[in-house]
Amino acid sequence: MLLQQLINGLTLGGVYAIIALGYTMVYGILELINFAHGEIYMLGAYLGIIFLGIFTSLGLTAANFPLALLLTVLMTVLFCSAYGFTMEKVAYKPLRNAPRLSPLISAIGVSIFLQNYVMLTQGATDKVFPYRYGETHIRFLSVDLTALQAAIIITSALLMTGLHLFQKTRMGKAMRATAQDKTMAALVGINVDTIISMTFIIGAGLAAVAGIMVASYYGIVNYSIGYMAGIKAFTAAVLGGIGSIPGAMLGGILLGLIESIGAAYISSEYKDVYAFIVLLIILLIRPSGILGGYSEEKV
């Protein structure tokens, strides 16, 4: 029972972690809470359905052409990254030197815009993910694990490892340098605008994958799912220490575990409450989050 809940929690937590990474990366560089990040996740879920629909209507169903699923993911990532890139250029870049509240309000505006844009173009009713993948059950120790759960856990782990390796590359180092001191980064020859765009592209790409995974896991999607997912992922990022990449990973996984264990042992009615209770306690003890370092206010 406990092991089963750990697996469920890990599935959920992996998804939270992947969304939280986008929040924390953008915050690390711009000190902006990108409230529209959850909407990118929602767009990812919709685009997943759309591309899968297109492939299916071309006769390329996942059953006879497994590559269709991979292509769907790639196309969705591409589109969501484009959304992320455009969002930054249109809504945040013009406000780069404005007081901090302005881009925050702009972010809320983008969030409302994207929700309504999807509601108007896709309808306000729930959409169903066209095909349930990975219904095969795997028995593993006394645990019942669906292939889809395994796929989500593995994908999340791969993405997190990939991001960790990316941090060591030339571009990754430039990104970390930019997060620590934008002016100084520019003075050693780093194009800060490119790095910021890159951050939004990577964050949005990760959210897109999370969107598809959740859409296929729950099988149902509507225009407002980005809100709750966004809040949860934001909580995960704060829990781990906002701005910290390992923090977002840890925070996401912890959040998923807390939710599923709380739902199983206490009551599933209060599923959404446990995460926030833990967040409150952590913030009271460690205001900067579990892995968040003490950071001086930059002058």
Place this chain on the structure above:
Amino acid sequence: MFVLEARELTKHFGGLKALEAVSFKVKEGAIHSIIGPNGAGKTTLFNCLTGVTRPTRGSIHFSGQEISRLQPHEVAELGIARTFQNIRLFPEMTVMENVMVAQHTRTKYGLLSAVLRGSSFMSKERAVREKGFEYLELMGLEDHAEALAGNLPYGSQRRLEIARALATEPKIILLDEPTAGMNPMETLEVMDLIRKVKGLGKTVILIEHDMKLVMGISEWILVLDHGVGIAEGSPEEVRNDPLVIEAYLGRETTH
């Protein structure tokens, strides 16, 4: 040969005239100093030269190219590097990473090759690391390569800042008070380091308050006061200039 020339450089912050029609020429391969009382506009001048602030009027020519409207990263790419009076390292990166990231513009490879980790990527990565190690050795930091930059002692942080500036492979290196907060022993060490930097064929522009250091090392000095260039020339010429004496000590009164 002049590598850098400022013409009528002017910077106003609202009503404050931080720089007023400052002109000067910088000779290739020499050590230049900019001195002046606090608030004279020295750091503003550095900010203009590196693209951090845009001058209100005037122009800056670097190797024959006008650079006063360029972005900081473009100026860095052309070959001007700087350090700060209050040290600005990337504190949460290692010492080695600090010098590696500074080679950013000099090493170009695609994202794909970085992800695939092909042999050309690995050899470039090794070259960057080796070059970084050379800069660290030059500044005597090779034993601390894997330490976090923020954990280094003060003097080493200063040296790392110079190493990082060198790693951008500049033609000109601007040092903003490299001896701030140092004792006389450490100041002497910094003087040696500056000579070493010059020995690499770099042009050095120095902002400095330590007069002994300035007079001992500079080939040419510009004196700023309230944003105006009041004197320039060799250390001897500047030392005996009545305007300079007045700016530093006040007007002589007759009894």
